[in-house]
Amino acid sequence: MTLNKRYTRNFKNNISFYICVCILTILVVILYLDFDAAAVKMNDSLDIFRERFCVEDAQFSVLNEIDDEEIKRLEEKYDILLEKQRYIDYIIEDGNYELRILSVPKKINLYVLSTGDVEKDAPCISVEKGKILLNEGLATGNEIKDGDIIRVDDNEFEFISSFERPDYLFPIKEVTDTYALKAEFGVGLVSDEDFERLADKAKESNKLKEYYVIKYNSDNKNEVRKEINDKFHMLSYLKADTNTRVGTPKREITQTSNLMNVAIIVLVIFISVIIAAVIGRRIKGDRRQIGILIALGYKKKALSRHYAVYGLVSGLAGTLLGVILAFILSDKLIGFLFFKIEPIPTGYNISLVNVVLSVLFPTFVYTFSVYRSARKVMKSDVITMISGRSGRKGTSKLRMEKSSLKASTKYKLRQIIGKPGRSIIVVLGLGIGGMLYSFCLTAIDSMDSYVKHTVDQIGTFNYEYFLKNPELGKPNDGNAILGVSYEVKGREDIMMLLGIDSPDMINFTDPDGNKLDFEKDRFYITSMASLAFDKEKGDTITIVDPITLDEYSITVTDIVKNDSQAAIYCFRENAAEILGFDTGLTGGELPYNVIMSEKALDIDEAKLMKTISKQSLADQINEVKIGMENVTGAIDVFAIIICVAVVYMMVNVLITESTPSVSMLKVLGYRNKEINSIVLNVYHLLVPIALVLSLLLGFFSVKAVFAINVSEYKTYLETLIYPLSILKMSVLIIASYVLSLFLLRGKAGKVDLVESLKDNRE
Amino acid sequence: MFINLKNAKKYYGKGESEVRALDGASLELEEGGVYVILGPSGSGKSTLLNMLGGLDSLDDGVLEIGGAKVSGMKDKELVEYRRSDVGFVFQFYNLIPDLTVKENIQVVSDITDKSLSIDEVMEAVDIKKYENHFPSELSGGQQQRVSIARALIKNPKILLCDELTGALDSKSARLVLKFIEEVNKKFHTTIIIITHNEAIAGMADRIIRIKDGQVSSNKENPQKMKADELSL
Structure with missing residues (x-):
């Protein structure tokens, strides 16, 4: 069909617009295929790894060694x-x-x-x-x-x-x-x-x-645990679910999968719909030609199909290139996504179903949108279409009679209000692009603040020395603590019960900073534990001894500000009681197995099980912060691409839709610079709104992620963003915005001042 | 002479498809007159208007307006020329739909340093009462008056009207032409009207006919009429 010759010409004439569409589509496909599929694949691979390589169900230590013969006997007896x-x-x-x-x-x-x-x-x-x-x-x-x-x-x-x-x-x-x-x-x-x-x-x-x-292999865990405890005197018992080393990869992958399933799908749909809407709008600019073709006898269906090809070609070109790049980049992006855990050795084949979906979905959305726009245009009668009078809806009737604003400013305001779809897309495009960046900055700043300030708020102690065997009385240096790990009933989590004599090395204040009284027979949980286990003042927590499986219920007296450790504080005497320690046998002396100290102590290595330093808590968060800083560069690229591409497309559409006005301004003697300052600058007013939106989206996304991570990492990070980061984010968004306008600066100048006047009929 | 066009040539296309829109056209016009240019479709009258208005440039020949050599001006100079010296009125008004009547005039007033009073001009073309209306809320005749007001606000030396009554009924057309007549009297603006409509030629000081890209006649109108008297 001769009409098909228009395809090449149209794509050629609007090459930069279609390149923009392609770039965004490629981004969408890469995000979907690599991130979403990787999360699913990692989940499956981890399950296979754990099963085929026989991951432990639990680990424990005993006082009396279990010899090979006993091991064989227990294996046979309990399967x-x-x-x-x-x-x-x-x-x-x-x-x-x-x-x-x-x-x-x-x-x-x-x-x-x-x-x-x-x-x-x-x-x-x-x-x-x-x-x-x-x-x-x-x-x-x-x-x-x-x-x-x-x-x-x-x-x-x-x-x-x-x-x-x-x-x-x-x-x-x-x-x-x-x-x-x-x-x-x-x-x-x-x-x-x-x-x-x-x-x-x-x-x-x-x-x-x-x-x-x-x-x-059988449902006999408690029997096995009981026999081992009775015969070999269990010192500790740690279920795989509560063992961070074993449990974290599963939770990390599940969380990421969930996040990907929601965030990526939302992003994919959002970008696809934006592109579809933009391509659709461009078709509306062709209404006169559509009218002429109908007048010449073309059927509406045939014309709709003709226009749908624009969506089809844009969708196919973008998605196919996206699929190729997704295959090339998959390994790097998967590593980027799961940087906290070790890579699971396996091949990351992107599934065929996902490939088909990633090609079909955007292509269908674009094609359908263009088809629908063409059908909508054709609803007007032919005369109206040919005269160019159709499609004038959307001009704002905001009169601003008494306003002293310049005519050009009123024009901009009416463009923004009169075409809300266009304006919303600009705000969302800049907002979502900016959100990616503000997410990183907020997370980094929050971690930075934790490293610099929060960890010190726990107290003045710097070291906690965990002894292999409890000792009686008080140590020569440092404070004595009776610390025992308990499982929390109904949760796959552990929490420390810390029996102390006085809270002098602990910042014993409530979350509002008010000093708390430390009293006997009372139990205080840290703000971290409160968040992780959803317990408040007056609530009851049931803890389970992991060795004897005995249960104890305690009532929370108050919350102690400590966002770094999930623990219960009580008098050492009370902790000993819960542990079943008989002070009558020790002349009233209480046991301790942890020494808390402000300075490093020289403790015999043979006695020592482990040492936790406050600095190590900060170092671990700092490590994640550094990891996050390393990936921020890649996020910046994504953010800039989204911001630039969306603004570029929308301003492009704005200029195309304003061609008669631009042309008239030229005829009236406006210089290109002045025309640009009116037409290109329409969306200036939306940039601050987009900035606030991206800041809020990023901030609250980080807050939500930190809240989810509370139970996972037993660390609560206060969400905050430094003013400098807000400035950085503003610069990035404004720079992206200015860059897209810069790329379009010649567009208005190319509008033919004579030809376009011929088409301008009110 | 205020307008001096000598041997103007403007060709479009090449080879067999070459169109000689202006092919050696020459024309001399005095300042302050009303001139009507007549000619069949394809005769070159719109091209001539584009040249006079600085919307396009000649391939050959000379065009001087008010002592300034318009032919040979670079794009930037043409912008300045349009900005200060020329007013346009088009058949389809070409108003900016997102601006009210007053703002459509103001948008030109903003870029000129010899702007007339917006209110006075609106009153002169009787559109003051519509100042806060949008173009789509006005009739064709009212829109054309806004278009005239917009052209006049910068007090141009020359007002170019392209088929300015082509889209109007006879009653509206007469009214618009009356305003054109008044503008010429009040502001002493040189007015050039391009039209198919022979009847409009009745109000001209001179009638210019164009054929095949050349000025075939340029005659004084011995029976000049008032706009009211035209049989449109």
Whole structure:
């Protein structure tokens, strides 16, 4: 059909507009395919990894060792898998990081090489002598390459590959840690022979740690736990669900999947609809030609189909390019999305269904929108269409009779109010683009504030030393604390019960800053625990002893301001009572197993289970902040593309729709600069609105994410954004806005002042 | 002479499809007169108007208006020329739909330093009572009066009218022409009207006929009539 020759001409004449449409479509497809599909894929891969590589159901420590014979007996009796696992921590001075050498697992928590595939490869159970494997985060973070020599306590090992274990996908040193410092701590595997050699030496300095991991096959957990406790005296018991190392990857991936499912789909729909609306509007500008073609005898259906091709071609071009780029960028974007946890070795094939959907959905929306616009235009009678009188609706009748504003300002106001669809798209385009940036800035500022201020608000102490075995009385230095981990009934969470003598190293104030009285037989929970477990003053919390499974209910007396730890404070005496400690046998002396101190103490390594420093809490948040700062560059690019493309498209539409006015202004003697200042600057008034919108969207999105993360990371971050960041965000949005106007500065100048007058009939 | 056009040429297209819109047209007109240019479609009268108004430039020939050489002006100079010296009235009014009557006039007043009083001009063309109306709320005749007011506000040396009554009924057309007549008297503005309508030629000081891109006749009108007397 001769009419089809118009396609090439139209695309050529409006090339910059269609490039804009393509860029936004590509962005939409990449976001959908890579982020959404990656989240789903990661979820599936993690489940497969955990099942095929036999992740633990729980881990525990005992006072009396369980020998191999006993292990075999228990396995047979209860249909379980039980394995003793060991590790030794080393400071690697060559690389300035801490390395935990794990014994190679044979039954539970098996490993896979990073070059392998958790869905295809068999689990590994051995390592070659003299070689060492490291988790990928540590190797990458320290730029360790194949063949590098790692010196561990005077032994040299050759690094041959990275590996992952399902129980160390979130490689934190202590289960109480919040975030993984990947470059500073990691895990390694050496051969059994090498490990035994290291273990022999480590035993002398009490650096060898032992624990048991268990995998249940039947619903007999409580029976197993009871027998083990009765026979071997359980010291600790940690379910996989409450073990941050095991539980976090699952929760992280689930949360991201949920976020992706909502955020990406909303973004995809939003951008698709914007583009569809914009292409549709352009068709309305063709109403006279449509009228002429109908007058010549063309059928409305045939013309609608002709115009629908504009949407079809734009959709197909953008989506197909998007699919290609999505495949190319998938690995990088997946790493970007799940930077907090270790990568799961598997192939990230984008599913065919998603590819088809990502092509069909935008293409359909664009095509349908253009088809609908063409049909709508054709509803006018032919004479009206040919005369150009149709489609004049939307001119604002805002008279502003008494206003002393300039005519050009009134014109801008009427353009904004009279064409609300156009204005809303501009505000949303700038708002959503800006939101991506303000989200990052708000998150970074909140973390920065936490690192600099919040962590210090907990109190004056700097160290908490956890002892392997309780001691009686009071330590020579520091404050005595009886600290025990309890499960919270009805929740897959643990909380510390801290029995203290006085709160002198703790900032014992309520969330409003009022000093609280510390009284006997009263229980105070931290503001973090209050948020994580949704408990207020006067509420009851039931805690469960993870070893004996005994339950205790306590009533919350008050909330203590502490956004970093989920804990219950009470008198040491009360904690001992709950623990079932009989003071009659110790001459009234109370036990303690934690020493809280403002200064570092020299405690015998043999007695020490772990040390938590206040600085480490800050360091972990700081690590996430740095990670976030690193990805902000990529977010900026997305934000700028969305802002520039949306404004470019809308101002382009504005100029096209205002061609008769622009032409008339030229005839009247307006200079191009003056015309630009009227036509291009119409949306100036909307920029501050978009700024506020993006600021609010970003701020409240971060607040929501932090609220979701409260139960996950046991850290509550106060949401805030610094004035400097608001300034940065404003500069980015304004710069994007100005850039799109700059790109369009010649557009008004190209309007033909003679030709367009011929079409201007009121 | 106020307007001096010598051997003006303007060709569009090339080869066989070349159109000689102006092909050696020459014309001399005095300041302050009412001139009507007549000619069939394709004769080159609109092209001539575009040249006089600085909307387009000649390929060859000379055009001087009020002593200024318009031919050879660069785009920027043409903008300045249109801005200060020329007023346009078009067949389809070409008002800006998002501006009220007053604002359509004000938008020109804003860019000229010799602006007349907006209220006076509106009163002169009898549209003061519609000052806060939008173009779409007015009849064709009323819109054309706004268009005249907009052209007059900058007190142009020359007022170019392209088929200014072409879209109006005879009653409205007469009224509009009456205003044109009054404008000429009151402001001593040189008025050039391009039209198909021979009857309008009755109000001209001189009648110019164009054919095949050339001025075929330029004669004084011995029986000049008032707009009221025209049989439209």
